[in-house]
Amino acid sequence: MTAELSILDLFLQASLLVKGVMLILLGMSVVSWAMIIKRSKVMQQAFSKAERFEDRFWSGIDLSQLFQEVQARKDNLTGSEKIFYAGFKEFARLHRSNDKVPEAVMEGTSRAMRVSLSKQVEELETHLPFLATVGSISPYIGLFGTVWGIMHAFIALGAVKQATLAMVAPGIAEALVATAMGLFAAIPAVMAYNRLTAKVGKLEHNYMNFMEEFSSILHRQAFAATQE
Incomplete structure (x- = not known):
């Protein structure tokens, strides 16, 4: 009996549509797990790089x-380094031509850093919407497979004269596997989405704090030049 009710046997005995639903959910689960692992590594590296750069700063x-050190590897910059590079580069350019107008220098510098910050956050959020989508629709896809499978089982049951539980149980079990797979795909995706979104928010907060502190330093330099 155990062999008859194994997951593989239930899948093989399911209708074509239910099999398709199961395969879709399996594919969504595999892809979401790959993204979870990849984005978790990206977040960990982002925290480490930000900490190392700010220690150096x-x-x-x-x-x-x-700036010269950062510029030497400008094609591989992320996070705080990228914000620093964008801000200092714009500051130096504007300071040469507007050294007597520090407000204009700081406005342009702040704008450059905000654009860089926005791009960094956008990169950190890559693939997170997919996890949210998997978490929200997987249970419904699984439920659709379950409803279809149970309906198919009862239609087949109506064709016989004497119905027994043994006749309908396998069909219902096959259908319920689809719901289980939907939950199996959705729960890790939702948990990972919440955790990764929180990490993105924390990184964004760290970047914003660094940007404000860096702006204060540049602000003092810009206004000090007008006193010379």
Whole structure:
């Protein structure tokens, strides 16, 4: 009896439509797990890189020297480094031509850093909408397969003269597997989406704090130049 009710046997005995639903859910689960693992690594690396760069930034190094170091690998910058690079590059460009108008310098610098921050957050949120989609629609896809399977089982049952539980149980079990697979795909996706979204929010907050602190430093430099 155990072999007859194994997941594989239930899948093989299911109707074509229910099999299709199960395969779709299995595919969604596999893809979502791949994205969960990948995005988790990306978040971990983002935290590590931000911490290392900010330690370097607050070590007392000259900002021009730090900019030269960052510029040497400008094609591989992320997070705080990217915001610093965009801000300092714009600051230096505007400061050369508007050294007597610090407000204009800081406005342009802040704009460049905000654009860079927006791009960094957008990259961090890559694939998160897919996880939200899997989490929200997988149970309904599984429920659709279950309803169809149970309906199919009862239609077949109506064709016989004497119905027994043994006749209808396998068909209902096959159908319920679709609901189970829907939940199996949805629950990890929802949990991962919430966790990763929280990490994106924390990183965004860290980036914004760094941007404000960096802006304060540049602000003092911009206004100090007008006093010389």
